[in-house]
Amino acid sequence: MKNRTRIWLIMLISIVISLILFVWLSTLSSELWNNGYDLNELNAISQEILSATEQQNTYDKNEVQPIMDHFHIHHPALRFEWISSDGTTLYDTYGETHNYSFEQLADRIINMPNNLWGEDKPITLAYSANKNGQPYYLLLSLSSDAMKQGQMYFFVRTFKALYFWALPLLLSFFVPYFLALWLFSSVNRRIGKLNQALNQVNIRSDVIVLDDKSKDEIGQLTRHYNSMVQRIRRQADEIDQFETGRRLLLSNLSHDLRTPLTMILGYAETIHTGLYNDENELRTSSKIILQRSRYMDKLLDQLLDISRLDGDSLEIHLAPHNLSEMMRKIAADYMLFLDGQSFAIEVDIPDGDVQAVIDASLVERAIRNLMDNAIRYGKEGHFLGIGLVEEDDVVCITVKDKGRGVAPEDHKLIFERFYRVDGGRKGEGLGIGLSIVKEIVESHQGHIQLMSTPYVETLFLVSLPKNQ
Template sequence: MLISIVISFTLFVWISTLSGKLWNKGYDLNALNSISQEVLSAIEQQSTYDKNEVQPILDQFHINHPALRFEWISSDGSTLYDTYGEMNNYSFQQLADRFINMPNNLWDEDNPITLAYSANKNGQPYYLLLSLSSDAMKQGQMYFFVRTLKALYSWALPLLLSFFVPYFLSLWLFSSVNRRIGRLNQALNQVNIRSDVIVLEDKAKDEIGQLTRHYNLMAQRIRRQADEIDQFDSGRKLLLSNLSHDLRTPLTMILGYAETIYTGTYNDENELRTSSKVILQRSRYMDKLLDQLLEIARLDGESLEIHLAPHNLSEMMRKIAADYMLFLDGQSFSIEVDIPDGDVQAVIDVSLVERAIRNLMDNAVRYGKEGRFLGIGLVEEYDVVCITVKDKGRGIAPEDHKLIFERFYRVDRGRKGEGLGIGLSIVKEIVESHQGYIQLMSTPHVETLFLIRLPKHLK
């Protein structure tokens, strides 16, 4: 800042001088006074002040300054010599008229400018009149006449303030900007997924204020993502724990019954058939757990791909309902099917939508078996279709509604052997890939309903 002040002041002086020489040509009062003093000094070196002594001096200065007129006047007003060749006998009024209204008439085009200087020889006064037209004067002139140095304060202080105040304001501005950038830089250096978020307060509406607000949003987003990663890691650890238990229990049963069959220690054919049935059931259960584990690996490895085509939703859902009627036959389940008789067309990936509905149906049978009720419905609206799956079991507590669709989340984490907690997360991913959404409404032991809304045509 100090260097810039010095440079700017130097440039101001240099440019002002240069511009004056280029665009403000002509004589000013200082120049005229200097020329007059040179003329008088040359005349004073002569032995006499008569015409013969003065004429060569005045002619030489006139040749050097052709725009100037030099007149040498005696004390009685008579002209001793005039570089214009005129010989006048001036009266007091004539001389006064030439000086009247000076210096206000310096640039009056109708009147010439006249300056008077005196000399004395042997007690006899003489006068040098120097005159020129206003066109020969500079276009602009400024003068300060100072009697004491105290008078300098009246204009030096404002001048200094006019020069330095902008720089001090700039220095304050840049210092403020530097402090704000420094805080932002320090906060950025400390951004870490394992550290607390540093929130910066900056209400300014300039670019740095906007950048600070973007940083706050970014830091908070990183913190949320770090929390999600921690939750995801916790879910993985819980998954491995649950999976080891869920596999160990049926495997122990399979080994026990298989050993009984192998050693032939069963009592009769009925016991043999029972043992084989248990082995088959537990093997199927383990196979299902492994399928879910493979599904988790697939979801981690690639994004969900959908293949859209027009399909008849009502026909697909009637097929699903028929499968579950057959599966639940003889288990004292009441099944409610509310599907339109006509065709309900929608552009969907039929395999993914069927998979989502079956996941909801499986959950309703598994977790809502206490209510002995299963419902499936389809409603067609203007540009969307609504699919419902409901049961009347134990339901889902309100505090679990926002978490139920997260991967690895299980309502009752203490219960073993009830899946890995990824079924509903898969359903949500399928629904959102179709630009739809899923909603849960649950009143324990009254009704638990999952509502899927899908657009008929994706945008």
């Protein structure tokens, strides 16, 4: 059953139950807390007395007295008086005798029935009877305490009068239900939109954002839905990006491995068959085999790095280390490596010790990755610089070159995994070196910056806290 149909049924059932409860509770509460006589009961008692006297066919005192005494016994709070047309009391259940004047009678019944529930004077109702043209009067009296505490009467002369009070009564009953129906319809409509949007959530489809600024539970649920689908969309984009990177990785890896492997096989076959001319050619062939093998070993290390990063297994072991000494050793290694390659090397490392709490192996790996990147992509500038600066709470490591540099639009992307700036760098690594550097730096609660002016200076600045 749909919610709209259920709401209609609940509303109709509620109306019927409300009417039944209203009648039943009104009757019950009247019997429990609204004791006493009302006007209808007094009129009924009076009519019974008049009917009984008419059946006697006489209105004499001796005939009327038993009838009035009988009703007085059953209704001791009521006083009955039988009055002749000249105001003489023929019988009074209180045993009193009066000769009422018109003024006295008028004072007793004036402003009735408006004074039925007054507190200052007794209540008197007058009824008439006629015998052979001779009028008689029945006076019924009681105190205001003997009346019910609350009564309401509708005097209807024609059915047209029903329209004047039936419409307000119906509106008073139906307006709350129609308001509730409007509320439920609004809630149902909002839930329907949310349900429809949830049914269309898909990693490959566009995100449906719902606009619901209300502060109720459905509004909160809608905002949670918006946050959820946006997270799903971002995660889907990241998955697509990783998948693209993996495909590119396989393509680059096949290209990067095929060329050195072909060279290794060719020179190895030359050595194996003895087709080299002299010892110099033999040493040259073995040197090329060694270089290409080391290059392939480096590629395999990068693949291992990828698997470690995917498994979030980058473990850090912090300890105090002499950072300046470590960097001097790294600079010496690269000076030896670049000897004879027309590279200008600038080293700016303090002579004194610079202590920092770091994972020495990871930081050394990050610095070497930056220097390899500078040599590989900045070789046109024939310059390599490495520096260390100690400040109050941080140490700053710089690696710079004067090569082609990085365009401003690529500064943020350069640290993403598998990203390469342009097609000219294909076949030169897997595009994960800088992403590993960023991972290591951020794991030390540091940050890395890139500043680049093509063929002037490309600078990588790594800032690490001295104490973790």
